[in-house]
Amino acid sequence: MSEPILLIEQTGPVAHVTMNRPDVHNAFNDVLIQEMLDAFQALGSSDTVRVIVLGGAGRSFCAGADLNWMRSMIEYDTARNQADSAALAQLFEVIDTCPKAVIGRVQGAAIGGGCGLVAVCDVVVAAARATFGLSEVRLGLAPAVISPYVVRKIGTSRARELFLTGDRMDAVRAKESSLVHYVCDTELALDNQVVQLTASLLKGGPQAVAAC
Numbered sequence: 719m720s721e722p723i724l725l726i727e728q729t730g731p732v733a734h735v736t737m738n739r740p741d742v743h744n745a746f747n748d749v750l751i752q753e754m755l756d757a758f759q760a761l762g763s764s765d766t767v768r769v770i771v772l773g774g775a776g777r778s779f780c781a782g783a784d785l786n787w788m789r790s791m792i793e794y795d796t797a798r799n800q801a802d803s804a805a806l807a808q809l810f811e812v813i814d815t816c817p818k819a820v821i822g823r824v825q826g827a828a829i830g831g832g833c834g835l836v837a838v839c840d841v842v843v844a845a846a847r848a849t850f851g852l853s854e855v856r857l858g859l860a861p862a863v864i865s866p867y868v869v870r871k872i873g874t875s876r877a878r879e880l881f882l883t884g885d886r887m888d889a890v891r892a893k894e895s896s897l898v899h900y901v902c903d904t905e906l907a908l909d910n911q912v913v914q915l916t917a918s919l920l921k922g923g924p925q926a927v928a929a930c
Contacts, residue, residue: 724753725775726761731768732916733761733818740776745784746806746831755809762816768927769919770816771912772839773823774832779848782830806831807863814838814867817928819919823912824848824898825905829886834864836897837871841919843900843911844889850897851886852877872897 725736735757737744744750761767774780813820813835822839829851836842836850852868854861861868861881869877872895880887892898900915902908919927 723750724757726757728767731766731920732771733764733767733769734771734773735761736772737774737780739784740774740778742784742786743778743781743827743829744774744776744832745781747784747786748805751805751809755805755812758809758812758816762812762818764818767818768924769819769821769916771821771823771916772813772835773825776826778826778832779822779824779828780832780835781827782832782834782853803863810834810838810864810867819927821912821915821919823908824889825908827851830854830861831864833897834861834867836892837864837867841900841915842898843902843908843915844892844898845905845908846889846901846903848889848892848898849886850889850892851884852880853884853886855882856884868897 721738723739725738727734735754737750739745739750761770819841820839822836822842824836824842824844825848826845827849828836830853833850833852852861865881876895887895889898889901893901900911902911
């Protein structure tokens with residue numbers, strides 16, 4: 719029996735959502751997108767959930783779109799391609815507007831759409847070894863779906879540089895760019911910071927947190 723590609727674990731008011739495709743660096747395909755969309759819609763409307771921690775299994779957070787999936791899309795008709803793009807856009811919007819506080823736990827590379835996920839999290843904790851990049855231009859693409867969230871998070875000038883060059887930045891520069899809020903030297907420190915943030919978020923009133 720194959721492993722689930724999305725792991726969801728709730729402990730009290732905290733739900734951990736973990737992308738579980740470590741063999742492809744947790745890259746998106748249509749199935750993962752739909753499962754994440756369903757999960758965030760359900761958790762966002764749950765009366766028992768107050769904080770969601772989004773992470774990735776293995777060494778990477780998320781490498782963006784699965785290249786094999788993208789190659790298969792060449793055979794899709796226009797309607798199918800539009801539907802897949804709309805589902806991805808909806809996923810980012812649902813996370814961005816989630817009424818629960820969303821913590822991004824970034825232990826490794828966050829590239830392309832993975833960087834977009836970081837941009838829609840409310841608070842982001844990254845390991846010092848994590849890297850961030852918007853490499854779409856090197857594939858002959860533009861970061862269309864994620865660009866509004868990235869530009870809002872890091873500003874137009876920095877976004878233009880990263881969109882155009884496709885260069886990666888380390889966790890320290892990502893923090894300087896306001897993409898990341900905390901940088902931790904070890905994975906243990908990363909988890910401890912997530913625990914501390916969760917405790918702080920749970921001290922706020924649920925309706926006040928949702929409004930913020």
